[in-house]
Structures are given as structure tokens and as C-alpha cells.
Amino acid sequence: MSFRYCGQFVALDNYKHFFEECTPDILDEIRSAVMDDTDISPYIDACGDDSYLLGQIRIALREHIPSEFLDARLTGKTIYNIRKCFDNGRSADDLLWYITPKALKVEKDVIELLSKFVLLGTNISRVDFTLVPKQLVPVFLKGLYKGFPMWLLVDDSSKLDIKSVQILMRGMELGIDIQPFSSGQWGRDAMLLLFSYAKACDINMILSYINNKFNIHQIKVLLDLASAGVPIQRLCVKDSSGAPVYTNFQMYELGESLRNGVDISAMFSPKLSDFEMAKMREAALAERAAQTN
16 A cells, blocks of 8 residues: 655655645545555645645546546546546546646636536537637536537627627527627627517518617517518618618608508608608508598
């Protein structure tokens, strides 16, 4: 019951002499390693005063966890999670991409969080977490755990905040193509408004007509009209810069004309005020009523 340290054998009768400057907790781990005949010598100095980390490595060595997972730069909780992955028959190989001989690719607390979700059965292989801002890592992992394609957001993750990612996850849950929103150019209010109408109309269709230059008032009018079955494509005309040519008031009047079956080509002109459009619609409705009578 011993192991070699700095070329000498460490045993129960001399381990305190070799490690007299170590804390009592570290000494307990060294004593347990001697009794278990477990060679923890490569990790003693690297673990410093972190007895929990040293203890987890000691147990992992006894459980024959592959050495590439046993890195003293990791946290004890990470080693514990890796051990439990092996206990449960889960692969922890995706974690190895973040552990290189020269350096950890992400901070050790990020790897700890990754290991927690790997233990839960989350597939993290499609997201490069070196590209994800640290503050977004938890919400990305929660999304992956729920089965959302969070890799779609990686390239634009530097432009997003936690709340925006959560809103985009809501869009994923509703089956909406969130690619138009991932650039960070859409406001939260606009996204929330669009997603709130997901059960009333085809949001993907609406997104094919509008862009982030439509303000929330214009979007609300278009959503209400689309929910009522009114075709909105003609209301979403844009100028050369991509901005809508109609105001929300004009969109409403034009939408009402379509809803009422009054399709007057002359009305579809952004040069007209909403008042002028309304007068034309009312006149057309009055004329139709007179003809039917």
C-alpha cells in the first residue's frame, strides 16, 4: 500500500513527513490513496489545497476513469459529474474537446456546467461553446436540454442577451423560423408580439413580407388583419431601403378595404393620407349599398 512521489515511496508510516505542509484534508486524501494503493502523485501538487478535487480524482482513478478526463485544472464537481456519466453509461467525450494539454478552451466553471448537462443526457456536440458568451452558456444549455436547435444562434450570440435568447427559444417551441431574428436587430417587443400571434396566423408567412424596419404598431395592424383572414402582402410594400411605405394607419385603412371586399387600386398609394383612404373606402361601400338596394 504505497505510491511513488518524487522518486520515493510514500506509505502510511511516512506520508505525514513527505506532506507536512499540506492541510489536514489533503493529508486525509493522501492517506486514503495510500490505503487504496491508488497513485495520486501526479495530482497532489496540482490540486493545491482543494481536497475535494483531489478526492474526486482519487476515486475516479479507482473507478478506472480514463486519464484524459482527470485534469487538475477542472473542478471537483466536474470530475464528479464525469464519474457519474460513466456510472450511468453516458458518454462524456464531448467534454474532451474543451480540455487540451496546454489550456482549457473555456473557463473551468463553464466546463463544470457543461458536464452537468452532459450528465443529464444533453447533446452538446453541435454547439461550440468557445463562441458563446459566458453569460449565455446556461440558457444555451437549457435550450439544448429541451431539444431546441441552439446552434442556429451561435454565430450571432455576441449580439444577443439572455432575455432575447429566451424569447427566441419560445419561437422555436412554437415552430417559428427564428433565423430572421437571430441577428439581434429585432426588438424584444416586436418578437414577443409576433410570437403571441403564433396560434392565430402563420408567422413564417408574415415574416416573408416584413422585416425589422416595421415598427411594433405596423406589425400589430398586420397581425390583426392576418388573424382575420385578410391578405396582407399588398400592405407590406417596401421602399428601396427596405422600410415600409405605408404607416400603420394607412395599413389599417387598406386592410379594412380588403376585409370589406372593396379593392380600389387608387387607394393603394402611400401619398394618400389615412383619412383620404377612409373616405374612398366609405364612398365605395355606400355606392355598393345603393346598387344592391
